[in-house]
Amino acid sequence: MTTDRLHRSALPAHLDAPVTPDQVGIVHLGIGAFHRAHQAVFTELAARATGDRRWGILGVTQRSASVRDQLRPQGGVYSVLTAGTHESRLDLVGAVLDVAWPAEETARVLATIAAPTTHVVTLTVTEKGYVRGADGGLDVERVRPDLDALADEQADPDDEVRAGATAVGLLVRGLAARWRAAQAAGERRPITVLTCDNMVDNGRVLERLVGEAVDAALPGARGDGLRSWLAADVAFPCSMVDRIVPATTPEQRDSVERELGARDEGLVVGEPFRQWVIEDRFAGPRPAWEEAGATFTDDVAPWEQAKLRLLNGTHSLLAYSGRLAGHATLAEAVTDPALHERARAFMLDDALPTLLPPDGADLRAYAESLLERFANPATGHTTLQVSMDGTQKIPFRWGGIVADRLATGAVPAGAAFGLAAWSEVVRREAAVGRLVDDPRARELADVVAEAGGGDAAAASPADAARALLALPGLLPDGVGADGRLVDAVLAQVPALAEV
Secondary structure: OOOOEOEOOEOOOOOOOOOOOOOEEEEEEOOOHHHHHOHHHHHHHHHHHHOOOOOEEEEEOOOOOHHHHHHHHHOOOEEEEEEOOOOEEEEEEOOEEEEEOHHHHHHHHHHHHHOOOOOEEEEOOOHHHHOEOOOOOEOHHHHHHHHHHHHHHHHOOOOOOOOOOOHHHHHHHHHHHHHHHHHHHOOOOOEEEEEOOOOOOHHHHHHHHHHHHHHHHOOHHHHHHHHHHHHHHEEOOOEEEEOOOOOOOHHHHHHHHHHHOOEOOOOEEEOOOOEEEEEOOOOOOOOOHHHHOOEEEOOOHHHHHHHHHHHHHHHHHHHHHHHHOOOOEHHHHHOOHHHHHHHHHHHHHHHHHHOOOOOOOOHHHHHHHHHHHHOOOOOOOEHHHHOOOHHHHHHHHHHHHHHHHHHOOOOOHHHHHHHHHHHHHHHHHHHOOOOOOOOOHHHHHHHHHHHOOOOHHHOOHHHHHHHHHOOOOOOOOOOOOOHHHHHHHHHHHHHHHOO
16 A cells, blocks of 8 residues: 655644745755754744744755755655654654755756845855865865856846756855846845854855865956945854754654655655754844744854864764774664773763853763763664764864874873774774775775775874875864874774774
């Protein structure tokens, strides 16, 4: 027997009805599970609290049409399973009106960003989605297809629209389309671009990348008008997001299907905890996210640093060391007594001394609560998943901690353990001819091979670790060669190599 799909027009009566927005007010780039379990939930709850239905979301899926194919047949509606250690809750979300795939619908995405009813663009594209080089600047060649398209669109806006290739490129093209539309209508059309990815000073980072993209595509006088509009009418606030959102399992889909009486291909799962801290710097209207529990502040940095160094830093430490110990999930890793103590020591001895507590926040209590959150087996975060993209994550999660502790004369033993575990994961994969899942995977394998005299399998754990610590861009300048850190990392390598 075939079960009908969940749809906005045929909802289960035993759950609260989701909102039905009147229009698109937000374009979201990177509509994966995290956005659907986090920002879309805040938008849903804000609309329910205020009755303001201007804030429907057009999601943009970057990598494939899969999310579009999950949500479009359902009218955008999906369910969120909040999975706690002892109980769970199911809610319907209707804030997403539709999903577009740039490979086929770039023109629609650009037009929606340009529309006067759109006031916010949000992003969750992960650290590597910002297409930066090792120096942190825009990797122009990787964005080149979008930059060439932008130049052509400026020269002839009526020309055929080429498919977007990158999130940053698509964003810049959308902003340029909005500027052109504003000029044509004799309006200003301000807009806010709100990144929700785990990067230090993320709003300023994105603003800089957008500027570099404009400079590369429209150098000199060709881009002056767009640059002036960006400076005057586009805001790039910083934000910090926090919720563990694991991959949805087939078993969870089947269980929710029985509860709904309909198949929900868009189901997402999240832990009970959720947090969103947003810099209160908007160019125009915004949803009343504070009604859903979001915190607005003049300075996101202390919140951002606390989350990156405590939650994300500990997540990575457990992922690498747990992977080496044979643990498939973060919940397994954090309940391993030895790794639990390693994680706790990293937070309390390495990370906490480097942090300035935000007003009203108890960071020690937050740190202790993280170990409980990680131990929730319902979250299902895998060590393989969290250990992806190390060269993009380590600079933000461990780099600042290491530099700050060394500057005070302290050697960060917990971070050294994490770096040793990361290097051993990289070495083992290279030794058997596999690349780790990382934008610099080929470079990492080459570094290990060079440490082994041209043969990765011949590289000793200590030689590989020493070489990988010196990788440009991994740690702040000079830190990877600091003898105190190198010695601390090498002291951890033998035991990890034997696991």
